[in-house]
Amino acid sequence: MIRTALLTLLLGISLVVPAWGQQTGSIEINTDSNVRRALDAYSQLLLEYPGMEGFRIQIFFDSGNNSKQAAMNAKTRFEERFPEIETYISFEEPNYKVRVGNFRTKLDAEGCLKKIAAAYPNAFVVPDFIEFPKIEE
Numbered sequence: 001m002i003r004t005a006l007l008t009l010l011l012g013i014s015l016v017v018p019a020w021g022q023q024t025g026s027i028e029i030n031t032d033s034n035v036r037r038a039l040d041a042y043s044q045l046l047l048e049y050p051g052m053e054g055f056r057i058q059i060f061f062d063s064g065n066n067s068k069q070a071a072m073n074a075k076t077r078f079e080e081r082f083p084e085i086e087t088y089i090s091f092e093e094p095n096y097k098v099r100v101g102n103f104r105t106k107l108d109a110e111g112c113l114k115k116i117a118a119a120y121p122n123a124f125v126v127p128d129f130i131e132f133p134k135i136e137e
Contacts, residue, residue, distance in 0.1 A: 054130035055109035056088070057116070059123045060098035071096035081119060085112065086131075102130040 060074040068091075075087045075098050087100045100116075103109035109125040116123060 049129075051129050051131050052104075054128065055103040055106050055125050056099040056101050056128040056130065057103075057109055057113050057120075057123050058097055058099050058126050059116070059120045061095045063094040063096070067096045071098050074098045078120075082116060085116075099126065099128060102133070104130070104133070 059078060060071060062070050071089050075089055078085075078087050078098065078100060082100070085100050086102055087098060090097050090099065101109060101112055103112065103125075106125060113123060113125055
């Protein structure tokens with residue numbers, strides 16, 4: 001018992017003693033100017049295209065004379081039914097599309113698809129450029 005207590009005490013001291021001698025300071029990182037330019041270009045790219053590759057669920061697409069209005073109506077109906085899911089209208093000639101969600105993985109998108117399947121039986125998961133997840137403070 002005394003041996004265990006002594007061993008525990010020595011272990012505790014060995015962990016604490018090295019921290020007494022630590023000092024604070026600063027670190028200077030010297031890099032090639034090409035690295036700085038590449039980082040600046042990447043930062044600018046992120047400002048221009050704030051998003052990432054991911055998945056959305058396509059709930060509507062149509063082409064024709066009233067397709068824009070039909071897409072806006074589909075978007076409104078979806079937002080009324082599922083207000084917590086973001087909706088997006090896009091136009092890729094000749095189709096207007098309504099896509100929903102910002103999913104990082106296909107598995108996440110398929111989980112949401114199951115939730116909305118009763119209301120949107122023809123919906124399907126598509127790869128898309130999605131918004132970065134919102135960071136809550």
